[in-house]
Every structure is written in structure tokens, then in C-alpha cells.
Amino acid sequence: MARIGIREVAALAGVSMGxxxxxxxxxxxxxxxxxxxxxxxxxxxxxxxxxxxxQLRLGRSTTMAYIVPDVSNPxxxxxxxxxxQRASExxxxxxxxxxxxxxxxxxxxxxxxxxxxxxxxxxxxxEPIEDRLAAIQKKGTPSVLVGQLAASPxxxxxxxxxxxxxxxxxxxxxxxxxxxxxxxxxxxxxxxVADRLQGASRAVxxxxxxxxxxxxxxxxxxxxxxxxxxxxxxxxxxxRPDGVFTVxxxxxxxxxxxxxxxxxxxxxxxxxxxxxxxxxxENSLVPLASIRPPHQEFGIAAVDLLLxxxxxxxxxxxxxxxxxxxxxxxxxx
Amino acid sequence: MARIGIREVAALAGVSMGxxxxxxxxxxxxxxxxxxxxxxxxxxxxxxxxxxxxQLRLGRSTTMAYIVPDVSNPxxxxxxxxxxQRASExxxxxxxxxxxxxxxxxxxxxxxxxxxxxxxxxxxxxEPIEDRLAAIQKKGTPSVLVGQLAASPxxxxxxxxxxxxxxxxxxxxxxxxxxxxxxxxxxxxxxxVADRLQGASRAVxxxxxxxxxxxxxxxxxxxxxxxxxxxxxxxxxxxRPDGVFTVxxxxxxxxxxxxxxxxxxxxxxxxxxxxxxxxxxENSLVPLASIRPPHQEFGIAAVDLLLxxxxxxxxxxxxxxxxxxxxxxxxxx
DNA sequence: CTGAAAGCGCTAACAC
DNA sequence: GTGTTAGCGCTTTCAG
Numbered sequence: 001m002a003r004i005g006i007r008e009v010a011a012l013a014g015v016s017m018g019x020x021x022x023x024x025x026x027x028x029x030x031x032x033x034x035x036x037x038x039x040x041x042x043x044x045x046x047x048x049x050x051x052x053x054x055q056l057r058l059g060r061s062t063t064m065a066y067i068v069p070d071v072s073n074p075x076x077x078x079x080x081x082x083x084x085q086r087a088s089e090x091x092x093x094x095x096x097x098x099x100x101x102x103x104x105x106x107x108x109x110x111x112x113x114x115x116x117x118x119x120x121x122x123x124x125x126x127e128p129i130e131d132r133l134a135a136i137q138k139k140g141t142p143s144v145l146v147g148q149l150a151a152s153p154x155x156x157x158x159x160x161x162x163x164x165x166x167x168x169x170x171x172x173x174x175x176x177x178x179x180x181x182x183x184x185x186x187x188x189x190x191x192x193v194a195d196r197l198q199g200a201s202r203a204v205x206x207x208x209x210x211x212x213x214x215x216x217x218x219x220x221x222x223x224x225x226x227x228x229x230x231x232x233x234x235x236x237x238x239x240r241p242d243g244v245f246t247v248x249x250x251x252x253x254x255x256x257x258x259x260x261x262x263x264x265x266x267x268x269x270x271x272x273x274x275x276x277x278x279x280x281x282e283n284s285l286v287p288l289a290s291i292r293p294p295h296q297e298f299g300i301a302a303v304d305l306l307l308x309x310x311x312x313x314x315x316x317x318x319x320x321x322x323x324x325x326x327x328x329x330x331x332x333x
Numbered sequence: 334m335a336r337i338g339i340r341e342v343a344a345l346a347g348v349s350m351g352x353x354x355x356x357x358x359x360x361x362x363x364x365x366x367x368x369x370x371x372x373x374x375x376x377x378x379x380x381x382x383x384x385x386x387x388q389l390r391l392g393r394s395t396t397m398a399y400i401v402p403d404v405s406n407p408x409x410x411x412x413x414x415x416x417x418q419r420a421s422e423x424x425x426x427x428x429x430x431x432x433x434x435x436x437x438x439x440x441x442x443x444x445x446x447x448x449x450x451x452x453x454x455x456x457x458x459x460e461p462i463e464d465r466l467a468a469i470q471k472k473g474t475p476s477v478l479v480g481q482l483a484a485s486p487x488x489x490x491x492x493x494x495x496x497x498x499x500x501x502x503x504x505x506x507x508x509x510x511x512x513x514x515x516x517x518x519x520x521x522x523x524x525x526v527a528d529r530l531q532g533a534s535r536a537v538x539x540x541x542x543x544x545x546x547x548x549x550x551x552x553x554x555x556x557x558x559x560x561x562x563x564x565x566x567x568x569x570x571x572x573r574p575d576g577v578f579t580v581x582x583x584x585x586x587x588x589x590x591x592x593x594x595x596x597x598x599x600x601x602x603x604x605x606x607x608x609x610x611x612x613x614x615e616n617s618l619v620p621l622a623s624i625r626p627p628h629q630e631f632g633i634a635a636v637d638l639l640l641x642x643x644x645x646x647x648x649x650x651x652x653x654x655x656x657x658x659x660x661x662x663x664x665x666x
Numbered sequence: 667c668t669g670a671a672a673g674c675g676c677t678a679a680c681a682c
Numbered sequence: 683g684t685g686t687t688a689g690c691g692c693t694t695t696c697a698g
Contacts, residue, residue, distance in 0.1 A: 003392075003473065005691055016669045021693055031667060046472040051448040053691030056385040056674045059336075063445075071429065072410030080404065080431060084438075093445050096404065096429035098413060105417075112396075112426050115384040139379040140336070222616035257618050260594075283555035285590050285618060338675055349685045354677055364683060386675030389690045 004045045012041040024049065055117060063093045064306065065113040066122040066146075069101035074278050075295065076124055079146065082299020083122060090307060092119065101126050114141050120306040122146050130155055142309035144302050148191060149318060156305045158298055158319045162192050165291045165323040166199025169245045169273045170212075172289070172325055174203060176333040178243025178271055179210045184228055184255065185247025186216035193247050196275060200245055213241055220247060225254020232270070233262035242270055243331075249274035249281040252288050256330055260285055271331040282328065289331035291323045337378045346374040357382065388450060396426045397639065398446040399455040399479075402434035407611045408628070409457055412479065415632020416455060423640060425452065434459050447474050453639040455479050459523075463488055475642040477635050481524060482651060489638045491631055491652045495525050498624045498656040499532025502578045502606045503545075505622070505658055507536060509666040511576025511604055512543045517561055517588065518580025519549040526580050529608060533578055546574055553580060558587020565603070566595035575603055576664075582607035582614045585621050589663055593618055604664040615661065622664035625657045 006024075010017045015034055023030045023038045030038070041047070055061050066083050068076040080096065087094045095118070099106040106125060113121055114136060121136070123129060124146040133143045134152055143155075150157035173181055181204060188194045197214070204212040217224050225246065232240055232255075246252035252274030259266050266272055266286050274281055277292035301319045309315045339357075343350045348367055356363045356371045363371070374380070388394050399416050401409040413429060420427045428451070432439040439458060446454055447469060454469070456462060457479040466476045467485055476488075483490035506514055514537060521527050530547070537545040550557050558579065565573055565588075579585035585607030589599050597603055599619050607614055610625035634652045642648045 003691095006693095007691080017692085018669055018671090018694080019667085022668080025693070029667070034668085046468075048444075048447045048472050048474075050389075050450065050691050052385045052389040052450060053674090054448075054693075056383075056389050056676085056690090057692045057694080059674065070410075071404040071413065072407050074405050077403075077405030077431075081433070084431060084433075093442075094430075096431060097427075098410075098417060098429060100414070100417075105421075109426070111381075114381045115387075117383065117385060135379075139381050141381075222613070226616070254616065261618065280555070280613060283559070283587065285594065336675095339677095340675080350676085351678085351685055351687085352683080355684080358677070362683070367684085383675050386690090387677075389674090389692085390676045390678085392690065 004047045005050065006047070008045055009038065009041045009047050012045060013037040061117045061119055062091060063095060063116070064119045064122065064303070065095045065097060065109070066124075067097045067099055067106065067109050067113075068124045069099055069126050071096065071098045075276060075293075078295035079124075079299040079302070082296040083303055084299075085296075086300040086303040090303065092303075099125065103127050107132070110136060114139065117141075119310055120144070122302050122306065142306060142315075144305045144309070146298070146302050149320065154316050156309060156315055156317045158302045158305060158321070160293045160298075160321050160323055162195035162323075163199040163202075165275060165293070166196035166201075166245070167203045168199070168323065168325045169196075169275065169291050170200035170203035172327070172331060173243035173245060173271055173273060174207050174210055176243075176267075176271060176331065178241075180213070180241045180243070181210055182213040182215055182232075182241035182244045183247070184215045184217060184225075184244055184251055185220055186218045188216065196245075196247055217251075220251050222250050222254035222257075225251040225256075226258045227254075229255040229258025230262065233259055233264050237269075240264075240270060244270060244272045246272065246274050249276045249278045249288060249290055252290070252330070253280060253284045256284060256286050256288060267330050267332055271333065273331045277326050281326075286330045287328035289328040290326050292326050293323045294321050297321065337380045338383065339380070341378055342371065342374045342380050345378060346370040394450045394452055395424060396428060396449070397452045397455065397636070398428045398430060398442070399457075400430045400432055400439065400442050400446075401457045402432055402459050404429060404431045408609055408626070411628035412457075412632040412635070415629040416636055417632075418629075419633040419636040423636065425636075432458065436460050440465070443469060447472065450474075452643055453477070455635050455639065475639060475648075477638045477642070479631070479635050482653065487649050489642060489648055489650045491635045491638060491654070493626045493631075493654050493656055495528035495656075496532040496535075498608060498626070499529035499534075499578070500536045501532070501656065501658045502529075502608065502624050503533035503536035505660070505664060506576035506578060506604055506606060507540050507543055509576075509600075509604060509664065511574075513546070513574045513576070514543055515546040515548055515565075515574035515577045516580070517548045517550060517558075517577055517584055518553055519551045521549065529578075529580055550584075553584050555583050555587035555590075558584040558589075559591045560587075562588040562591025563595065566592055566597050570602075573597075573603060577603060577605045579605065579607050582609045582611045582621060582623055585623070585663070586613060586617045589617060589619050589621060600663050600665055604666065606664045610659050614659075619663045620661035622661040623659050625659045627654050627657065630654065 145157035273289040277290040281288040478490035610623040614621040
């Protein structure tokens with residue numbers, strides 16, 4: 001099949017290439033009669049505008065990229081919703097890329113998107129990445145770091161105040177009467193984990209009469225929650241915590257399952273609260289209380305920040321969101 | 334910042350544009366000495382190759398697209414793994430797009446990717462889409478339908494044999510001694526649901542002595558599983574099924590949770606088997622037996638089919654995969 | 667309102 | 683091994 005271009009359309013419609021282009025980009029400037037003829041030719045020939053030519057000529061693109069470590073993680077997926085919504089409002093398209101958390105793949109996508117001349121890149125990464133983003137920035141492609149507060153000057157970011165999230169969780173446990181708290185999750189070398197613990201710790205300190213036990217486990221998955229649950233259920237009652245804050249919902253879900261099936265009453269004997277408010281939290285055996293980050297707004301803010309950068313060339317904005325406490329049966333008394 | 338092009342690099346390295354291009358595309362044909370000078374210039378200037386120019390000149394792209402209804406669905410996400418792996422082996426990049434199952438978004442991505450001149454498009458969609466793919470095909474962009482067997486001639490697809498999956502599930506329940514089976518899930522207008530039921534039905538028919546009750550519910554989420562569980566647990570024992578096949582794992586997880594907390598023993602009184610083998614199945618209260626589609630190979634096959642189409646222009650290949658039975662405690666006796 | 671023509675950045679064919 | 687050059691398809695002045 002011969003590739004159909006604007007030239008062929010023009011020929012069939014009996015107008016010049018310029019007029020076809022006008023019709024495509026400024027329809028109002030073309031007479032109704034020719035517009036009809038042009039559209040007919042487009043349909044007849046199955047013309048599709050060639051973006052390479054267009055972009056080459058224009059020198060800019062209306063596409064942005066969002067690189068995530070794991071698309072199937074509901075956390076990133078829900079942010080993506082916000083990103084796409086806001087982008088589409090701004091007349092932009094979003095290319096998603098899945099880095100699998102692997103640095104090499106991350107780099108290759110970063111390179112790819114630069115070559116494609118995207119307007120900008122949103123990046124969520126478990127890897128240290130700010131150096132690379134700075135380099136890319138210098139070459140003309142702006143980026144926004146998603147999910148962690150950027151440290152380098154000139155690097156915008158949207159993030160969540162995990163200290164405050166940890167505080168909220170522990171504070172709530174204390175408010176409903178818990179005094180022997182436990183924090184489940186690790187490793188503390190992960191910033192988010194450390195921050196959540198720090199917040200929880202502050203709430204405990206404020207209270208004075210409460211204690212905080214740290215159960216440092218990883219990875220943060222359901223099956224580890226099961227193990228921790230079995231361990232706690234196996235203790236003499238006096239040694240058990242009466243309120244547990246798990247650093248994410250997976251751990252919380254596993255923990256609650258094992259506690260309940262071991263005959264420990266949740267929340268009466270042990271109250272549990274998770275973090276992230278994933279879909280399964282709401283639907284677990286005992287609906288799991290959790291800390292909810294504002295996913296959608298998060299994505300929206302990321303796009304907005306990117307647009308600001310594009311307009312103003314330089315910027316160093318950070319948006320830090322406050323998470324929200326979601327009370328459910330696992331932490332109600 | 335003045336845009337850096339191949340021209341600037343050439344000037345700084347003291348060679349011609351052609352040599353720089355050669356260095357970029359056929360490094361072996363450039364003398365070592367100049368190669369060094371060119372690379373130095375590239376680094377110094379922060380040169381990034383402009384894909385628009387390249388693609389315009391070459392007339393082809395090394396990018397493909399994968400459009401899914403919901404990236405966060407582990408089913409599609411795992412397929413994406415396979416897609417990316419195979420694509421990268423073939424020297425291709427993958428752009429992911431999230432249609433949200435909305436037809437308008439689907440169309441706009443379809444259009445976008447055509448304009449970008451991608452090599453081809455992989456599409457998973459809950460919507461009828463073959464007509465649109467045929468139109469796109471005619472305009473020069475091949476596609477592979479992912480997740481359902483294509484009906485139109487000339488439209489390749491990769492799909493799962495859901496009839497056989499349903500058969501496997503019911504057959505297993507019968508094999509471990511169940512005789513009063515129930516199928517949970519709907520609506521039957523969804524092809525996958527209907528196929529799974531059909532397979533289950535065949536297994537029951539083959540047996541003669543078994544019965545199959547249909548509990549037609551939707552949506553297929555955990556909370557609906559809870560409801561069904563409560564309903565079943567509330568029946569007089571004689572009226573309860575002794576083996577349940579849920580059309581997906583979410584329903585199965587919810588069902589098992591409620592049965593167990595209502596005092597019904599799983600699998601002794603009621604065995605349960607789900608479908609899809611999502612991560613949570615393995616880690617639910619009672620590990621859930623399930624039917625596992627071969628996600629990874631699925632993605633690999635999709636890319637391979639696309640590559641065949643690109644080479645041979647026309648094709649009408651279909652790959653239908655057999656799912657696999659994963660036995661876990663919820664269906665062991 | 668329409669047409670003619672220049673040129674975006676790059677690659678490959680060709681000449682040296 | 684290296685340089686020169688002709689477009690790839692499109693948009694946008696600029697003239698008419």
C-alpha cells in the first residue's frame with residue numbers, strides 16, 4: 001500500500017497541500033466547500049497524519065511520559081488516572097512506561113522519551129534518580145519526581161507526607177485506647193518506611209504512657225503479615241501489643257487474617273491499621289483501617305507542575321500532600 | 334538553550350554531519366579517532382538524537398503500543414511483562430496506554446499511535462473493536478487482539494481457551510468428590526464468563542451424577558463474593574453446594590472469607606476454586622485454588638504475531654493458550 | 667480564501 | 683573512511 005500523505009489528499013480533493021494542512025490545523029480558515037471535498041478525500045484514502053513530519057516541523061510535541069516501577073501497583077495506577085485526566089484536559093497524551101524498577105529499563109525509557117521529544121516526563125522510581133533527571137533537564141526535557149520529595153535544587157516533585165501519615169495512624173490507635181503499640185515493616189533504609197515510623201514514634205512520645213515496639217520485617221507482602229500474626233498470637237497475652245500499625249496494607253491484611261483465625265479478636269484485643277488504602281483493604285476479612293494518600297490529586301498536581309516547568313523553563317516546586325485517616329472496623333472501638 | 338543537533342556535534346568534532354550519522358548508526362564504519370572526538374562532542378553538548386527527523390527519514394519506527402483497559406489489573410500487567418521482554422529482545426520499545434475501558438479513550442489512543450507510525454498495536458478491550466482494528470489495518474498499522482479470539486478474517490489474536498479452563502475447574506471439583514456444584518459469576522453476555530460456564534457445564538454433564546447451580550452475580554469483585562458467601566452459609570445444609578467455581582479469584586476470595594467466618598469449613602464442607610490466579614489468591618485466608626492463564630507466554634506470543642504481520646504484511650494467525658489448574662487448600666480433600 | 671515554497675533533523679546513497 | 687547532498691511529510695509564512 002502506497003503511503004497516503006497530505007499530497008495525495010490534496011490531489012484527490014483538487015486543492016493544494018497548503019489548503020489541506022490549513023483544514024487540518026485551522027479548519028475555520030478553509031471554505032466550507034473545499035472542507036467537504038478534503039474530508040471526503042481523507043476518508044476515501046484513509047489518510048493518517050504523520051506525526052514525525054508534523055513534529056519535525058513544529059519542533060514540539062503534545063505528548064508526555066509517565067514512567068512507573070510497576071503499573072500493576074494500584075498506587076501508581078490510580079495516580080495514572082489523575083495524570084491522564086489532567087493531561088487530556090490540557091490537550092496532551094500520556095505514554096506510560098513500565099520500568100519494572102530496573103535501572104537499565106528506566107534509563108532506556110528516559111532516553112527513548114527524550115529522543116521522542118516529549119514535553120516532559122513524570123517519573124516514579126525506587127532508585128536514586130535525581131542525578132539522571134538533572135542531566136536530562138539540562139538537555140531540554142523537564143521532569144517531575146513522583147512519590148518522593150526531591151532533594152536536588154531545580155527538581156520539582158509531588159510527594160506524600162509520610163511522617164504525618166505515620167502520626168495519624170499511631171495517634172488514632174492511641175485515641176481508641178491502645179497503649180502497647182507495635183510498628184510492623186521494614187527496611188528502615190527505605191525513606192517511606194522510616195518516615196512513617198518517625199511519625200508514629202512522635203505520636204507515642206507525645207502520649208507518654210504508651211510504648212512502641214518495632215517489628216522490622218520485609219518484604220512488605222501478605223505472607224509476611226501472616227508470619228508476624230502467628231508470632232504475635234503465639235505470645236502470652238500480656239506480651240502482645242494492643243494496637244498494630246503496619247507500614248502497608250498487605251502486611252495488615254495478612255496480619256489480621258492470621259490473628260483472627262488464631263482466635264485473637266480484632267479490633268477488641270488488637271486493633272490494626274494499615275497504609276495506602278488499597279482496594280483489598282476495604283474488603284478484607286475484617287475491613288482494614290488505613291491511611292489514604294490522595295492518589296488522584298497527586299497525578300493532577302504532577303501534570304500541573306510539569307506544565308509550569310514547560311512554560312517557565314525553570315522551577316523548583318514541590319507539592320507535599322497530607323494523607324488521610326480511613327477508619328474501618330479493624331481499628332474501631 | 335539552543336537545540337543541539339547532529340550539525341552542532343559535527344562542527345565541534347570537526348567532521349561532517351554524515352560521519353556523525355554513521356557513528357550513530359554504523360559505528361564500525363567510523364575510524365576510532367573520529368569516533369572518540371564525536372562521542373566527546375556529544376557528551377559535551379548533551380546531544381540527543383531527534384526521533385522525528387530520524388523516523389521521517391527512515392519511514393519506520395521501532396516502537397509498538399499496547400493498549401489495555403486497566404493497567405492495574407494484574408492480568409494485563411503480567412502480560413505486559415511478557416510483551417516488554419519479547420519486544421526488547423526484538424529491539425523494540427513499548428508504549429503502554431490505559432483506555433480505562435472507555436471507547437473514546439481507546440479511539441484516541443488508536444489514532445495517536447497511528448499518527449506516531451508505530452510498528453503495530455496490541456489491544457486488549459472489553460469493547461467490540463474488530464471493526465476499528467480492520468480499518469486501522471487498512472491504513473497500514475497492524476494489530477493483534479489480546480485476550481479474545483478474533484472473529485474477523487485477517488485479524489490475528491492471542492487468547493485463552495476459557496471453555497477448557499471452566500472444564501478443568503469443574504472437573505477437579507468433581508474429582509475430589511463434589512456433586513452439587515455451583516457456578517458463581519456473570520453476566521453471561523461477557524464471552525469469557527459464558528465460555529467458562531460452558532466448560533464447567535460440560536464437565537458436569539459428563540459425570541451424570543453431578544448438578545450445577547448457576548448463581549449469576551456481578552460485578553466480579555470481593556464484596557459480591559462476600560454476599561454470595563453469606564447467602565450460601567444461610568441456607569439449610571442440605572441445600573448448599575459442596576463445590577463452588579467462581580468465575581474469577583476476587584469472587585472466590587470474598588466467598589471463602591465469608592464462608593469461613595460463618596463457620597462453614599473450606600474445603601471440607603464446601604470446596605472453592607477461582608480463576609485467573611492473581612497474587613492474592615495464593616495468600617488469602619484459605620489459599621485459593623485457581624485456574625492460571627499463561628500470562629507471560631501470552632505477551633510473548635502477541636509480540637511474535639505482530640512481528641510476523643509486519644514482515645509478511647498479511648496474516649490471520651491465532652494462538653489459543655490452554656490454562657492450567659493450580660490446586661491449593663481451598664480445593665483439596 | 668488559497669497556493670507556492672522553504673525548511674525542520676536526520677539518514678543513506680553516492681562520490682571521492 | 684569520509685563528505686556531500688537529496689529528500690522523508692508536514693506547517694507556515696508570504697503573495698496573490
